[in-house]
Amino acid sequence: MPFAAEKGGVRLAVRLTPRASRNGLDGIVQGADGRPMLQLRLSAPPVEGAANKALIGYLAEALGLRKTSISIRSGETARFKILFIEGDGPALIAKLKDWVALTGG
Template identity: 60%
Template sequence: MSLSKPDQPYTVTPEGLRLAVRLTPRGGRDGIGGVVLDADGRSLLQVRVSAPPVEGAANAALIALLAKALGVPKSALALVSGETARVKILRVSGDGAALAARLDALLSPR
């Protein structure tokens, strides 16, 4: 069973979260920009990293940034698809409801 809000870039799964990300490498500085829609209307978490898209550097920076933001070890994140694409699917292991709440807090307007 999986639960998701239609306007959120994640789905809660029994293992944790399945997270859809649009990554911008060489984005100037590392940061989470919010939620954007792709051409098909799917919600994506917009993330920028300063690392270049060379030899997995941008993917490693993405995992490090999300791990820190969600308060989980880097080993809790795994790239499911999109290794060389801008749109990536990641699996975040842990308590899905708690991870979703942390992500919602990060994305909520301050």
């Protein structure tokens, strides 16, 4: 899975496609290194952090979380990003699994 519990929350691997025609989750894909990641599309452009802000907002809304509980650990200027979601790890993983299953990922 592209997410794992860590102390204080969950680490989430994401492959982001900015400037898409729609916002959405396209499921789980394999990276070039074989690691799984969530494939997300956002209509926001990758300019001045707009796509990163949109990513955090999209995830917060989809998972019913506060934006401040989601942060980008690495990949701020790349398509592949590692995010950290603060909170109860097992509960967050359950939310992520439900969300991926609901969207057909």
